[in-house]
Amino acid sequence: MGTVALAVTDGMLHFELSVAYEVFGSAPDDVPGPWYDLVVCGPGAVRAGRFRLEPDHGLDRLPDADTVIVPGWADIDQEPPAELVDAVRAAHEAGARVASLCTGAFVLAAAGLLDGRRATTHWAHTHVLAARYPQVTVDPDVLYVDNGSVLTSAGKAAAMDLCLHIVRLDHGSSVTNAAARRLVVPPHRDGGQAQFVTTPAPAPESHPLAELFPWVIERLDQPMTVEDLARQARMSSRNLGRHFRSVTGTTPLQWLVTQRIRHAQALLETTDDSVDAIAAATGMGTATTLRRHFHRTVGVPPDAYRRTFRSRVRPGPDGGPPGAGPAAERP
Incomplete structure (x- = not known):
């Protein structure tokens, strides 16, 4: 189903990175056709939390991907690296589907990909995203938002929801159910479901x-x-x-x-x-x-x-x- 590229740099959140790697990196049993070709793209050796990661390719390979996943960005008080922002923008302009997990939405917003679009991120940071990028319609109450070529998710478990949503778009519900069983997670939660309930x-x-x-x-x-x-x-x-x-x-x-x-x-x-x-x-x-x-x-x-x-x-x-x-x- 084409190439999925994880766009990484120093300061990425390792949980969201691992979620994407697990979903797109291993095919469930009996998939009727090819699975994703997963690659990791970064500016060189990077640190995600306490882990050191050696990317497969440089960020200049992002425009060659069919889907680009931007994991969570740890320090939202800092602007994301310009080379990452430029590479993500170039990938979208080249026709890639671009998805952010958790605070990866700040990278997409900096690249201008969320202008005039509805988007979400972790509920604790939606007010920051909305204030910093007023041209983005930020929805703090949903698990993920699908705008077609640009997708955003809320935090942590919602990253899994969005990744499985992408699998469902590409492969259908039967394959997604098999992938969810392998990961021992629910196969589908509606994107419009609330990020949390009070009780x-x-x-x-x-x-x-x-x-x-x-x-x-x-x-x-x-x-x-x-x-x-x-x-x-x-x-x-x-x-x-x-x-x-x-x-x-x-x-x-x-x-x-x-x-x-x-x-x-x-x-x-x-x-x-x-x-x-x-x-x-x-x-x-x-x-x-x-x-x-x-x-x-x-x-x-x-x-x-x-x-x-x-x-x-x-x-x-x-x-x-x-x-x-x-x-x-x-x-």
Whole structure:
């Protein structure tokens, strides 16, 4: 799926660097086609935290990459190195998809790649990013933002979310699920999910919704209301809503719609079922209802989503690797 280049220099955060290396550096089992060619590009030997790193190439190789990942930048009080900023800008101008992890957004902003765009970074530093780069629309409440050729993530675990999101764009949900299983992490969290919730999630053994979630997932083809979920959880609708907000950061109805949309995405990627059939299988009722919710949530209609992802993950007519497919239109 092309070359992924990690753009490194002194002062990079080693956690985000390691996340990207793990996701893009090792293919999960049974990938139907080639994996990424991962390279590390830097100005020479660099230090990431307490670690010394020897890059494969200089920063001048970034424009040759298909995707450039900029890990977190440790000292946001300092301007990132000009040579890194220039190389990242040149890579984007050459057509590379550029993604920042955590405070790597400060590098993208310095390169002008976030001007007029929505972006995010670690919640503790969003106010600094917004003040320093007022031409950037900074969203402090999301895990990641996908602008197509420019992507940004929040901190730490959200870096993994964005990297798996990129894998999903390139390979589809089945391969992403396999990659997530290898890494022992959830395969997908919506980019619009809050970076944190005010009430911590309960421990798994005391999770008040632990039995409800799988019960719902097994019945997505059936009509369900919030009252149905409350009855199954043996609590009032108000109490259910309070627990959902604590555990998921959203409402029961929105969570249910999201599960239906995720199931629809998987069916669009892996089956030839009609949109009407998928609407029935996901409990959306009609194709019109599915299209409305799908477009609002994903940003493209179901048919466009299928064309994009099926062209990426299906083998070519000669049994060779999957085609690149058109880039998905993003919301």
